[in-house]
Amino acid sequence: MKIQGRTFVISGGASGLGRACAQEICQNGGNAAILDLNEDQGTSTVEELGASQSRFWPCDVTSSESIASAVAGIVEWTETTGKALAGVIPAAGVGIPGLIIDKNYNPLPLSTIDFVMGINLRGTLDLVRQALPHLARAPPDASGSDGERGVIIMVASAAAFEGQMGQVAYAASKGAVAAMTLPMARDLSWFGIRVVTIAPSAFETAMTALMSDKVRRGLEKAMEFPPRPGKPSEFATLARHIIENVMLNGVVIRLDGATRMPSKL
Numbered sequence: 110m111k112i113q114g115r116t117f118v119i120s121g122g123a124s125g126l127g128r129a130c131a132q133e134i135c136q137n138g139g140n141a142a143i144l145d146l147n148e149d150q151g152t153s154t155v156e157e158l159g160a161s162q163s164r165f166w167p168c169d170v171t172s173s174e175s176i177a178s179a180v181a182g183i184v185e186w187t188e189t190t191g192k193a194l195a196g197v198i199p200a201a202g203v204g205i206p207g208l209i210i211d212k213n214y215n216p217l218p219l220s221t222i223d224f225v226m227g228i229n230l231r232g233t234l235d236l237v238r239q240a241l242p243h244l245a246r247a248p249p250d251a252s253g254s255d256g257e258r259g260v261i262i263m264v265a266s267a268a269a270f271e272g273q274m275g276q277v278a279y280a281a282s283k284g285a286v287a288a289m290t291l292p293m294a295r296d297l298s299w300f301g302i303r304v305v306t307i308a309p310s311a312f313e314t315a316m317t318a319l320m321s322d323k324v325r326r327g328l329e330k331a332m333e334f335p336p337r338p339g340k341p342s343e344f345a346t347l348a349r350h351i352i353e354n355v356m357l358n359g360v361v362i363r364l365d366g367a368t369r370m371p372s373k374l
């Protein structure tokens with residue numbers, strides 16, 4: 110799939126990994142439709158990328174109506190620009206730590222579980238399902254002979270495989286995203302749409318900026334090579350390769366420099 114002349118929808122596109130993907134797509138001649146809760150950062154991202162190649166839709170991925178209104182706007186935009194929809198990167202996500210039961214015998218609040226699952230899992234699925242009727246009708250990529258229509262790049266985490274203490278809810282959401290990859294690729298093969306999930310270890314974003322120095326030092330000990338957190342641009346480079354390489358499908362790719370998370374830091 111060529112990026113040039115196509116439109117990609119990115120939730121969580123106003124910050125971190127999603128924002129880096131929007132930058133990568135625009136630098137390679139694509140258009141980025143940015144969906145995010147954070148209106149200030151959404152607006153400044155579009156100012157940086159340029160209004161001819163990017164647009165921002167304020168969107169809460171836990172609200173189906175909010176997604177529907179953004180998708181309707183994006184479809185209108187693609188009709189104006191002539192740059193057909195070619196992919197979705199549902200990168201909006203949150204991580205709220207919490208033990209399944211704390212030292213005072215309080216179980217993890219259901220509200221925490223619902224919040225994390227609502228954004229990371231339900232929000233991912235809802236955005237993908239609402240974009241699909243449009244993606245599945247997009248003209249196939251004329252530059253190849255495979256009849257490819259698009260690609261979904263979901264974002265899991267190392268926590269899908271080795272969640273740490275306090276990550277039950279986050280690991281549940283990311284494990285589910287990883288598990289959806291193959292069945293979704295199978296469902297979409299008839300339409301020429303691929304599905305790939307990236308499972309990153311720690312990357313330098315707003316999400317990890319909140320970590321204490323102790324946690325940061327502990328994480329560094331778990332790193333092999335390179336012994337540092339990933340850069341959002343490194344995530345975006347992989348996303349670009351996934352878009353461009355038609356043979357990548359139905360797979361979860363770890364992007365972690367061989368880091369394997371220990372139980373606790």
Ligand SMILES: NC(=O)c1ccc[n+]([C@@H]2O[C@H](COP(=O)([O-])OP(=O)(O)OC[C@H]3O[C@@H](n4cnc5c(N)ncnc54)[C@H](O)[C@@H]3O)[C@@H](O)[C@H]2O)c1
Nearest residue numbers: 121124125126145146169170201202266311312314315316
């Ligand atoms: N940074 C890491 O180390 C790391 C590691 C593994 C996985 N991830 C995953 O990568 C994805 C991106 O995270 P990031 O590190 O770029 O974090 P980030 O905080 O920089 O960006 C996340 C974005 O999602 C948006 N968002 C949150 N809730 C939303 C909602 N309900 N509706 C719409 N937008 C919402 C936020 O406003 C923010 O702009 C997440 O799914 C995260 O779980 C990150």
